């Protein structure tokens with residue numbers, strides 16, 4: 001697919017509609033589409049895209065937006081960064097990161113949001129983030145550009161983060 005589009009792009013200046021045909025089910029289909037479409041868009045090839053999955057079409061649209069956002073083509077979409085968790089993680093970081101990602105789908109701001117597993121390294125590792133949380137034991141810290149704002153109970157972390165994001 002990549003080679004075919006490169007050949008066409010070299011021979012004409014028609015607008016090109018990118019997509020990986022019959023890419024498969026959700027997991028592998030999104031990976032293949034991201035690799036194929038992303039490789040071309042980052043080389044300046046392609047004008048419109050489609051994602052083809054053996055799945056609910058809503059997932060195809062979501063995946064398309066996510067591919068565009070991940071290569072910086074949707075500047076008003078927030079970027080989520082989150083750590084991989086390790087022995088220092090004392091909260092349900094995976095659940096928290098997924099919940100934050102879901103809530104961010106309704107936010108249209110060019111911001112970076114960090115969800116980090118510990119207060120030891122979290123604020124420092126994510127100091128470029130506009131806003132973030134770092135987990136502790138039953139609580140977490142809210143931080144902004146690496147500076148700690150306040151401590152929040154684990155149960156209130158998600159809502160506290162979203163309130164801060166609304167103020168940005």
Ligand code: SF4
Nearest residue numbers: 083086117118121122
């Ligand atoms: S931020 Fe903390 S919990 Fe997350 S990977 Fe780094 S050290 Fe581990």
